[in-house]
Amino acid sequence: MTRTLTILGLESSCDDTAAAVVRHTPGRAPEVLSAVVAGQTELHADFGGVVPEIAARAHTEKLDLCVEQALTQANLPLSELDAIAVTAGPGLIGGVLAGVMCAKGLSAGSGLPLVGVNHLAGHALTPRLTDQATFPYLMLLVSGGHCQFLIAKGPEKFTRLGGTIDDAPGEAFDKTAKLLGLAQPGGPSVEAEARTGNPTRFRLPRPLLDRPGCDMSFSGLKTALLRERDRLVAQYGGLRVQDRADLCASFQAAVADVLAEKSRRALTQYLDLAPVTPTLAVAGGVAANQTIRAALETVCAESGTQFLAPPLALCTDNAAMIAWAGIERFRAGHRDDMSLSARPRWPLDLTSPSMLGSGKKGAKA
Amino acid sequence: MIIRHTFSSPDATAAFARALAPTLQAGDVVLLSGAIGAGKTHFARSLIQARLTAAGRFEDVPSPTFTLVQTYDDGVGELWHADLYRLTHPDEVEELGLIDAFETAICLVEWPDRLGDLIPRTALTLELNATETPGERIIVATGPPPWEARVKAALDA
Numbered sequence: 001m002t003r004t005l006t007i008l009g010l011e012s013s014c015d016d017t018a019a020a021v022v023r024h025t026p027g028r029a030p031e032v033l034s035a036v037v038a039g040q041t042e043l044h045a046d047f048g049g050v051v052p053e054i055a056a057r058a059h060t061e062k063l064d065l066c067v068e069q070a071l072t073q074a075n076l077p078l079s080e081l082d083a084i085a086v087t088a089g090p091g092l093i094g095g096v097l098a099g100v101m102c103a104k105g106l107s108a109g110s111g112l113p114l115v116g117v118n119h120l121a122g123h124a125l126t127p128r129l130t131d132q133a134t135f136p137y138l139m140l141l142v143s144g145g146h147c148q149f150l151i152a153k154g155p156e157k158f159t160r161l162g163g164t165i166d167d168a169p170g171e172a173f174d175k176t177a178k179l180l181g182l183a184q185p186g187g188p189s190v191e192a193e194a195r196t197g198n199p200t201r202f203r204l205p206r207p208l209l210d211r212p213g214c215d216m217s218f219s220g221l222k223t224a225l226l227r228e229r230d231r232l233v234a235q236y237g238g239l240r241v242q243d244r245a246d247l248c249a250s251f252q253a254a255v256a257d258v259l260a261e262k263s264r265r266a267l268t269q270y271l272d273l274a275p276v277t278p279t280l281a282v283a284g285g286v287a288a289n290q291t292i293r294a295a296l297e298t299v300c301a302e303s304g305t306q307f308l309a310p311p312l313a314l315c316t317d318n319a320a321m322i323a324w325a326g327i328e329r330f331r332a333g334h335r336d337d338m339s340l341s342a343r344p345r346w347p348l349d350l351t352s353p354s355m356l357g358s359g360k361k362g363a364k365a
Numbered sequence: 366m367i368i369r370h371t372f373s374s375p376d377a378t379a380a381f382a383r384a385l386a387p388t389l390q391a392g393d394v395v396l397l398s399g400a401i402g403a404g405k406t407h408f409a410r411s412l413i414q415a416r417l418t419a420a421g422r423f424e425d426v427p428s429p430t431f432t433l434v435q436t437y438d439d440g441v442g443e444l445w446h447a448d449l450y451r452l453t454h455p456d457e458v459e460e461l462g463l464i465d466a467f468e469t470a471i472c473l474v475e476w477p478d479r480l481g482d483l484i485p486r487t488a489l490t491l492e493l494n495a496t497e498t499p500g501e502r503i504i505v506a507t508g509p510p511p512w513e514a515r516v517k518a519a520l521d522a
Contacts, residue, residue, distance in 0.1 A: 014432065093431050095462065130402075133438060145431030166406065173432075174399055219406065219428070226402040227499065320501045347425075 002026045005082045005330060006033070008070065008106070009323025012059040012099035013091025013119045014145070018319035019066035021074035021081070022129070024327050030129050034073035035313070035320045038062040056094035063102040070319070078110045085326020088116035088336075089343030096342040104131055104338055115326040116336045120348045122321035124152050127281035129324040130310040137224045138270040138305075139294070140263060141315070143284030144170030144185075148212045149266040150348060151273070155328035160349035161266050162214025169255050172218040176251050179226055180244050190248045191289050197242075197249030202228050204254040206261070214266045216258055225251055252291050260295040267303055281308040285316045366513040368506040369520045370520055371496075378404055378493075379500050381409035384410045384522035386486035387419065390470045391411070396477035399493035405501055406430075408493065409446050409473045413437055416444060416471075430515045434461055436470075449479035458483055489516070 002328065020035040066309040071078065086103035089096050100116070107114040123141050125135035139150040141156075147170075148163030167175075170187060177186030204224050207217035211318060225247060232243045238330040271278060280300050286292060287309050300307040314320060372378040389395070394396055395412075397405040410426040420440030429435045429448040437444040445466045458464065458480055466472050466483050480522060489508040496503060498521065506516045 076463070092434070094462075145427070163425070165425070166410065168431065171428055171430050179401055223404075223495075225400040226400075262522075344434075 004074065006080065007083045007085050007115070007323045007326045007330065008067065008078075008081050008320040009104050009117070009122075009123070009326055010067070010084070010086040010319070011098045011119070011317060011319040011322045012063060012095045012102075013087045013089065014095060014317060016317045017059050017062040017066055017095075017355065018317065018322075018324050019063070020072035020319035021070050021076060022320055022323035022327060024324075028344055029132060029206070030324060030327070032129075032314075032320045033076070035318055036066045036069045036073065038066055038321060039307055039311075054104075059095045059098035060102065063098060066319075067102070067106065078106065078112065080339045081110075081112055083113045083115050083326060083330050085115040085322050085329070086340075087088075087119045087122065087322050089118065089346035091119055091344065093342060093344045097342070098155050098201070100340055100342045104251070104340065106315060108338070113330070113339055114336045114338075115329050115334060116340045117322050117325045118346050118348060119317075119322070119331065121156070121158070122144065122325045123283040123315075124150055124158060124348065125155065125175035125325045125328055126283050126310050126314055126321045127152075127279070127308050128328070129321060130314055131281075131308050133279050133281060133308060134275075136270070136273050136275050137277075137279040137281055137308075138266055140259070140266070140280065140282045141284050142169055142259065142282060142286040144174070144294075145167060147216060147218075147286075149262070153323070155332050156260040156334070158348040161176050161269055162216070162262065163209075164216045164218060166217050166219035167222065169218055169259070169292075170284065172222055172251075172255065173286070174290075175222050176225055179203075179222070179229055180239065180247060182244075182248075183328055185285075187289060190252060191291070192337050193245050193246040194252045194291070195245075197245030197247070201246040202250035206254055209258060209261055209308060212265075214262050214269075218258070219256065220304055252289070256289075256292045256295040258275040259292055260299050263296055264302070267299065267305060271303060271305075273358050278303065278305040279308055280305050281310070282313050283310060285312070286313050287315050324363050356363055366506070366508055366516070368513070368516050368520070370504055370506070372502045372504065373498075374500045375407060375502075376406065378408060378504070379522075381413040381504070381519055382408045384519035385515070386412045386415035388519065389416075392468055392487075393472055394459065394467050394472045394488040396480075396484070396488050396490045397473060397475045397493065398477055398490060400495070403493040403495055404446070405493055408491070409475065412473065413439075413444060413446060415507035416441075434463070439471075440504045445470050445472045446475075447472065448475040450476040452476075452479045455479065455481035455483050501511055
């Protein structure tokens, strides 16, 4: 199919509610005509922290407004769209349901086809939206709730090389901030604190580096940090400013080391496919961390691999990536109907075995 | 019932979780309390993986902190793994559907203090405490009498 497609995307699988319109003409770079993310910060300022949008009702209320704004900003009526794409999983079931119901309503009312999109595929296909990356490319998806290496081979074809067996790095940053009395979300606050810290003062563990493969573990790092903190508090009667900065820098260095080394291994596997334009792309909020980014850039430079990091607004949860993934799926001939259901879990790659906590491969190959 | 037990390593704690796993059935709620880094998710993951493995299933057991709830099908029924850390009000627990799940599924709940008055009286509470020794944990198990034999059997396994 070679015609221009304009698709509305809806995203409500976790904390954010979002809608966006993306247009694509084959042979040209896709255009994000509008991208609206309903702000959570002001809404929850009273609670003094990051509060999840768990209520399907709250997503529902905001979805309508987001859709309206996205269409207004794109200056298009529904009738000029080609399809409605919506995150159908994985995620918090209430939120996903709210999005799917909204999309079904829009589809039924407008007669437009419906395309269910995997939220992770949305992230994984973003390098094609922002940089027209060509398959196959290596993807590191690293966010608050996810951490995995994927080889993207096609719009619906992903091979998982490995991932975290416990916490995601974003969560580790949040918990580090919590343990050290820094503001949430932890990513920016730990990074800021680390700038004045010594990354080599505390020798925090690099879990699973001693084992082959691309699986990662970040939970033990948190425990190690906690022990160092308690030791310092006991020794000095409190956590001194420099100690805290050094802890942040040491923690960040450990995460960067693990991600860099595992990326190196993932690249080796990926380069065996002899891609024409070797590319490592990152997505997820953690990609905004400058130390981690620099470490990944260094790894890429070693093998002459192109490093892509989409702009942060398209790296974190957004609806433009859902609209884009919808366009890719639509072109592949994929359509959903009113039987589209919300899936709380939906792995991108159903064939690669996941790793058990013990470090053994789950399924016998 | 109050049972205190010291586990010398993460593996020892995991072995207890694995031994407790097959004794659970729909309607059982296990509350996991303890500070950040106490090993609540480690315990839950070990238990969930034991049940999945017994059913011949293999899946990642990610931390539920971000998604609040992860649900699993262990071949017998539903298993819920919830982390209420990010919640601020017990009302939000009802929005999650957790109260219904307490009746119909096996539920493992981290940060159960967020439940307020909604804590089921039949629940087993496991409080995980770190000690001075790296990797060592003291678990304090409390709950109504029927849990006593099950916890003791799992400790002896």
